[in-house]
Amino acid sequence: MDEKVPRSKIIETEIPMGTVHPAALEPYRVRLFVEDEIVQEAEITIGVNHRGIERIMEGLPVEKANSLTEKICGICSNAHIWNSCRTAEMGLGIEIPERALYIRIIMGELERLHSHFLYLAHGCEVLAHETFSMRVFYLREIVMELLAMIGGNRVQYGCSVLGGVRPRCDLDESKLLRLKEDMDKVEEGLTDFANRFTSDSIVMSRISGIGVLPQKQALKLAVTGPTLRATGVARDLRTTMFEYDNFDFNVVTQPDGDVKSNLLIRALESFESIKIIRQAIVNIPEGKVVNRDWEMFDTGINESYIEVPRGTLYHSYALESGRVRHSIIRTPSMSNIGAMQYACIGDQITDAQLSIVQCDPCFTCSDRTIEIIRR
Amino acid sequence: MFENTLINSILAVIGTVLVCFLISTLLPGIERKYIHARIQQRIGPVVMAPGIMAPIKFMFKENVEISSPVPGLYKSLPIICFIVVLCVLIALTPQAYQFPALASLVAVVGFLKVEEICYVLMGALSKSVMSVRMPFPDQVKGAAHLKTTKSFIEDISAKRSLRMITYGSFPLYMALFAPVTAAGSIFLSDIVAYQQANGPFLFTVSGAIAAIVFFIGYMIILNEYPFSIIKAKSDVIEGPYMEYAAKYRAVVYITRGFFMFVLGAIFSVLFIGVPPTILSWGILVNIAVALIFVFMMGIFSAFSPVFTNRQLLPTILGATLLGILSIVLGLL
Numbered sequence: 001m002d003e004k005v006p007r008s009k010i011i012e013t014e015i016p017m018g019t020v021h022p023a024a025l026e027p028y029r030v031r032l033f034v035e036d037e038i039v040q041e042a043e044i045t046i047g048v049n050h051r052g053i054e055r056i057m058e059g060l061p062v063e064k065a066n067s068l069t070e071k072i073c074g075i076c077s078n079a080h081i082w083n084s085c086r087t088a089e090m091g092l093g094i095e096i097p098e099r100a101l102y103i104r105i106i107m108g109e110l111e112r113l114h115s116h117f118l119y120l121a122h123g124c125e126v127l128a129h130e131t132f133s134m135r136v137f138y139l140r141e142i143v144m145e146l147l148a149m150i151g152g153n154r155v156q157y158g159c160s161v162l163g164g165v166r167p168r169c170d171l172d173e174s175k176l177l178r179l180k181e182d183m184d185k186v187e188e189g190l191t192d193f194a195n196r197f198t199s200d201s202i203v204m205s206r207i208s209g210i211g212v213l214p215q216k217q218a219l220k221l222a223v224t225g226p227t228l229r230a231t232g233v234a235r236d237l238r239t240t241m242f243e244y245d246n247f248d249f250n251v252v253t254q255p256d257g258d259v260k261s262n263l264l265i266r267a268l269e270s271f272e273s274i275k276i277i278r279q280a281i282v283n284i285p286e287g288k289v290v291n292r293d294w295e296m297f298d299t300g301i302n303e304s305y306i307e308v309p310r311g312t313l314y315h316s317y318a319l320e321s322g323r324v325r326h327s328i329i330r331t332p333s334m335s336n337i338g339a340m341q342y343a344c345i346g347d348q349i350t351d352a353q354l355s356i357v358q359c360d361p362c363f364t365c366s367d368r369t370i371e372i373i374r375r
Numbered sequence: 376m377f378e379n380t381l382i383n384s385i386l387a388v389i390g391t392v393l394v395c396f397l398i399s400t401l402l403p404g405i406e407r408k409y410i411h412a413r414i415q416q417r418i419g420p421v422v423m424a425p426g427i428m429a430p431i432k433f434m435f436k437e438n439v440e441i442s443s444p445v446p447g448l449y450k451s452l453p454i455i456c457f458i459v460v461l462c463v464l465i466a467l468t469p470q471a472y473q474f475p476a477l478a479s480l481v482a483v484v485g486f487l488k489v490e491e492i493c494y495v496l497m498g499a500l501s502k503s504v505m506s507v508r509m510p511f512p513d514q515v516k517g518a519a520h521l522k523t524t525k526s527f528i529e530d531i532s533a534k535r536s537l538r539m540i541t542y543g544s545f546p547l548y549m550a551l552f553a554p555v556t557a558a559g560s561i562f563l564s565d566i567v568a569y570q571q572a573n574g575p576f577l578f579t580v581s582g583a584i585a586a587i588v589f590f591i592g593y594m595i596i597l598n599e600y601p602f603s604i605i606k607a608k609s610d611v612i613e614g615p616y617m618e619y620a621a622k623y624r625a626v627v628y629i630t631r632g633f634f635m636f637v638l639g640a641i642f643s644v645l646f647i648g649v650p651p652t653i654l655s656w657g658i659l660v661n662i663a664v665a666l667i668f669v670f671m672m673g674i675f676s677a678f679s680p681v682f683t684n685r686q687l688l689p690t691i692l693g694a695t696l697l698g699i700l701s702i703v704l705g706l707l
């Protein structure tokens with residue numbers, strides 16, 4: 001299976017956890033094979049929250065299907081509807097107004113901030129450090145309120161539509177001013193948190209060298225997103241997305257691939273997101289936010305990849321009489337599951353959930369198949 | 376005359392226990408409301424909620440069927456724990472000093488060991504639905520290992536509790552025996568009398584070091600963060616307490632608060648020389664010590680993640696060495 005543990009090793013005890021566990025935000029089963037509290041192997045199984053969204057999308061009008069994709073994830077809902085719209089827009093050749101692109105980026109980066117903050121808070125919660133967890137949640141609250149200001153909801157904003165963004169999500173001067181002021185607050189709070197967190201020697205001793213995922217193994221398992229970048233690989237799809245052409249940002253990496261690297265990279269990426277949002281506030285052009293001047297026609301399979309908070313998100317479908325056919329959605333957690341299983345190995349049971357959490361799982365989004373067991 | 380003295384003593388002990396018990400019900404609320412919540416900049420619960428309102432609520436809840444191979448024993452363990460804590464408190468009262476077998480450090484240590492053994496039994500006897508019993512098809516085609524011995528997560532708690540008995544609670548017992556080196560006796564009456572004559576043991580070098588060790592041991596035996604490895608939320612969740620519901624859960628909550636107070640009272644007796652009794656204003660010292668310990672524990676736990684064996688072992692080793700140092704200094 002890997003270099004850490006030979007496959008032939010005799011496993012003495014199995015400790016199954018889940019599908020319900022307070023350290024896990026989502027339902028999944030993990031079988032830990034342990035010897036004297038040290039994890040020798042791990043096996044993660046998902047599939048208890050399958051909703052069949054791709055199946056439901058089949059035959060739906062593309063606008064409705066796009067709205068439905070937002071329901072895949074409560075954390076990166078905007079990313080799904082954005083990428084779903086993007087898939088059709090690329091297939092139909094729809095030109096997006098530049099102002100709409102900026103608003104999509106602002107929403108995308110705000111979503112990245114709230115996802116990363118949730119990750120940091122959850123990581124601290126699993127560490128049983130409630131004080132740090134609470135402090136990050138307070139920061140996240142500012143971001144959630146900004147998302148509600150723009151999209152009208154704290155989740156499920158319904159911002160992107162074919163051809164741009166909904167007019168209600170347009171940003172006037174007062175909204176841009178609040179956005180600017182709140183970015184200052186978030187940056188100040190995040191800097192304070194990062195300083196306190198990294199200077200806490202007890203916390204550092206708990207997270208350094210835990211859940212190590214070597215770079216070679218990460219590439220072999222096709223890991224994506226910050227979990228890959230935490231192993232030292234500078235791969236971020238935003239550098240290839242045309243929407244980000246006018247933005248200056250750094251692709252952050254960390255060297256070790258452990259829990260510490262994963263936590264730090266989310267904090268550092270949050271600073272980059274703040275930088276991107278500030279550039280968008282300053283440079284957002286005037287003009288319309290949605291292009292309704294386009295025609296529907298049948299297309300082959302259209303594909304779109306974007307970088308979402310957890311990694312690479314893939315959407316594809318064909319269009320037939322304005323309806324969706326052969327929809328496939330691949331979320332980043334699907335490829336990161338292997339990393340989660342690997343990261344647990346060699347650590348104590350207490351660290352196993354932390355090693356899984358460090359890969360930022362979103363299993364409910366990843367449930368794509370279901371096996372019905374007939375008894 | 377003898378009968379009057381006996382009745383007065385019994386009444387004094389009952390009164391002391393009642394006062395201590397009432398104060399102890401406020402301690403968990405004080406910890407959560409005024410320390411954890413303040414540090415975390417949130418409102419927190421009502422002060423009486425964790426120690427009084429929650430147990431009352433649980434008393435009147437319908438009990439769920441406990442999943443345990445020996446349900447009777449499992450259900451009786453919180454009550455045994457409460458009785459043990461009660462016995463320790465009675466042993467600390469001056470009225471108990473006429474019974475040397477009860478009012479001695481050996482008896483106190485023995486009672487505390489029973490408390491610890493109860494955790495082992497609780498962990499071993501709890502078989503909750505959170506792991507093996509969860510109806511999930513693990514051994515399906517493609518599963519990596521098919522013939523393994525499956526273990527409940529509470530079993531890990533039981534093993535950890537056993538480890539804590541063997542070495543985890545070492546600092547506490549080292550600190551408990553440090554005053555013995557100064558007083559030259561294991562009887563509480565002698566230790567109190569020595570301190571009333573020579574001043575509190577706390578204000579000696581040996582006593583100050585032992586007090587630090589005692590505080591570490593206090594947090595360990597209360598299973599408080601960062602030493603809560605037997606009920607770490609990240610793996611074993613509630614650990615030994617997992618299956619307790621309704622009135623049994625209420626007893627667990629009550630015992631925890633009571634245990635906090637009693638440990639503070641042990642410190643008052645051994646390090647300050649003030650035993651708990653309602654016949655003396657000295658009981659205020661006991662209350663103050665209990666509150667100080669709760670405040671300190673709250674601050675430490677709010678700023679610490681849970682320790683794994685990697686951090687726990689060096690901490691316990693360090694605290695034990697300090698305990699040895701305090702005993703050696705006491706002997707000099």
